[in-house]
Amino acid sequence: MTEQLLRLDNVGYAYRGKRSRDVLVGINMGFRAGTMYAVTGPSGSGKTTLLSLLAGLDDPTAGRVLHRGRDIRETGLLAYRRDTMSLVFQSYNLIDYLTVRENVLLGGPGDPDELLERVGIGAELRGRSVLKLSGGQQQRVAIARALAGTSEVILADEPTGNLDEETEASIIEVLKRCAHEDGTCVIVVTHSSRVCAAADEVVDLPKFNQVAN
Structure with a gap:
């Protein structure tokens, strides 16, 4: 079995x-990588909190978040x-006064045109303001921006929550390719049955959480 890239070791948050x-x-x-x-x-079960801990945006009040066996606090959050993580938000978090291509350039050294082609954003859209794109197109740009870095891990918070079925399917396919073709660890917080069906592993958080009900 592939070595674990990230591990939550008796983690708590209050x-x-x-x-x-x-x-x-x-x-x-x-x-694990490549997964x-x-x-x-359910809502309120701590999914987004878990994602924030994995991203190093919040510090656990108990336990450790380990990257390649090392506490991320020792590395420095x-x-x-910067070196490990890319985030994809449901709200996209694109810079609205920049073009599509410029937003992707913010993500890292990757070729923005190649990445935008990969997520299905044609050349005719790349010079436009992101405000002129549909929600599905903006989410594709957000994923391309995440791919522009050299991150080992992509964390996505409800990335298909506001999308129609066809667009959701295309976003799922992009995330799967990130895992299976690039060897990235892709962790998606979701309520979507389609995302769960496409995932290699489904983590039902309440089964791992020992919080008193």
């Missing part, structure tokens, strides 16, 4: 304040995010 609340408790799971994962669970 919101602290007047009403402290545990979101994740005792999470143990691993993720597409779908992370599922900024360096870890």
Whole structure:
């Protein structure tokens, strides 16, 4: 079996304040390169929190997030995010005053035209403002931007949540190719049955979460 690229080692996360609340408790799971994962669970089960911990955007209140066996806090969260991670958001997070091509250039050294071709964005659209694209086209640009870096891991938060069935299918295919052809670890938080059916492994988060109900 392929060595785990990322591992959550007894990870917990709690919101602290007047009403402290545990979101994740005792999470143990691993993720391998070349594999597409779908992370599922009802709203409020901690899926997006899990993704934020894997991305180094939040720090666990218990346990460790390991990259190649090393605590990402030892690496440094900024360096870890820069060198290891690409994020695809449901809201796209594109820069609205830049063109399609310019948005992809922000992602890293990859050839933007080659990447845009790969995700199905033709040459006639690449000089346009991203505001003139459909939602599905904007999501493709966001994925191309994620691919522009040299990341080992792509984390996607509900990347098909606002898309029609045809566009969803094309986005799923792009993510699968990232995993199977590029050897990337692709982790998708989703409610979509189609994404789950396409994934190599489905992680039902509540089964791993020891938080008291």
